[in-house]
Amino acid sequence: MVVLSQQQPPLDNTFIRTCKPVANTLTGIPVIDMASPSSHARLVEACEELGFFKVVNHGVSIDLMARLEACALQFFNMPQADKNRAGPPSPFGYGSKRIGPNGDVGWVEYLLFAAKSASIAHKFNSIAHEDPDTFRRVLEEYVGEMRRVSCEVLERIALGLGLARDALSKLVESEESDSCFRLNHYPPCQEMFQALSGRNLVGFGEHTDPQIISVLRSNNTSGLQIALKDGTWALVPPDQHSFFINVGDSLQVLTNGRFRSVKHRVMTDSRRSRVSMIYFGGPALTQKISPMDSLMGEGEESLYKEFTWCEYKNSVYKSRLADNRLQPFEIAHTKSAAASETDQAVARGAGGQ
Ligand SMILES: O=C(O)CCC(=O)C(=O)O
Numbered sequence: 159m160v161v162l163s164q165q166q167p168p169l170d171n172t173f174i175r176t177c178k179p180v181a182n183t184l185t186g187i188p189v190i191d192m193a194s195p196s197s198h199a200r201l202v203e204a205c206e207e208l209g210f211f212k213v214v215n216h217g218v219s220i221d222l223m224a225r226l227e228a229c230a231l232q233f234f235n236m237p238q239a240d241k242n243r244a245g246p247p248s249p250f251g252y253g254s255k256r257i258g259p260n261g262d263v264g265w266v267e268y269l270l271f272a273a274k275s276a277s278i279a280h281k282f283n284s285i286a287h288e289d290p291d292t293f294r295r296v297l298e299e300y301v302g303e304m305r306r307v308s309c310e311v312l313e314r315i316a317l318g319l320g321l322a323r324d325a326l327s328k329l330v331e332s333e334e335s336d337s338c339f340r341l342n343h344y345p346p347c348q349e350m351f352q353a354l355s356g357r358n359l360v361g362f363g364e365h366t367d368p369q370i371i372s373v374l375r376s377n378n379t380s381g382l383q384i385a386l387k388d389g390t391w392a393l394v395p396p397d398q399h400s401f402f403i404n405v406g407d408s409l410q411v412l413t414n415g416r417f418r419s420v421k422h423r424v425m426t427d428s429r430r431s432r433v434s435m436i437y438f439g440g441p442a443l444t445q446k447i448s449p450m451d452s453l454m455g456e457g458e459e460s461l462y463k464e465f466t467w468c469e470y471k472n473s474v475y476k477s478r479l480a481d482n483r484l485q486p487f488e489i490a491h492t493k494s495a496a497a498s499e500t501d502q503a504v505a506r507g508a509g510g511q
Contacts, residue, residue, distance in 0.1 A: 372406060
């Protein structure tokens, strides 16, 4: 009798990154009701504490979200060779498992677009789809809505900070704004379940978003996690009718570190595919980014050197996802002589000398 081996074929682990499962579910996510005019202070608090919040009553039609998700799935369900025609993502287009040019990998495939009509139309010349015109129209409509939502959120944040209403939104609203849009698909990983030995498969590794603000919507499959202030990870329960907003690195710099650019990552669900759509609101390439004078307290020192968005983008492009990408722009402050003399005196006092 011939006994067939029950062993699974070895996994090609080039694209496999795993993590310990996280038990902590984020409860008490700040929920901002866009229909209520009194959300400014809560928004500022959410940006300071978590760098992350949820937006409801945003005015975006659920039907539009569902139509874009359906178009995206039609694309991702096509044969690999057809999808590859829209790649590589250099930087825009279709990508699979490789994220960026520096060796980051994840269990994800994606379509990345510049958030401008002309650029979207151009990209659609290489996108194979059963109804490319509908896909393009729905995508453009959705991206327009994301620009509106991100500007409305930024207006409220600005008011909450005591700035002019358009002080932040104008950076994203400008014709030259360098925003982009990403459709991610995380196929389920059921066939690998055993080989993962209880660990989670990384879909998108930990990172912060470099832009000003990101507006994320996913289907009802879980997977998103954010890092809390103490460095621990928390699961974000999905909500397909709402948007999750991330503070990006540029907004952290504009507020001189008062707001927190939130570190996040995505784990693959073993049974259900996750589809997410993210609008990354970025400024114009020539826009200078540095802490805003009007937000600096008396005597407060800038924590960052000034850079243009183009300089920061180029620097990010050379880094790995998990790097602290603001680090090359941080200013190390030594305490003033007077302050350190006071410290020394306090220390002497504490030592009883
Ligand atoms: O898929 C998600 O929910 C988040 C993905 C993400 O962080 C990204 O595309 O930058």
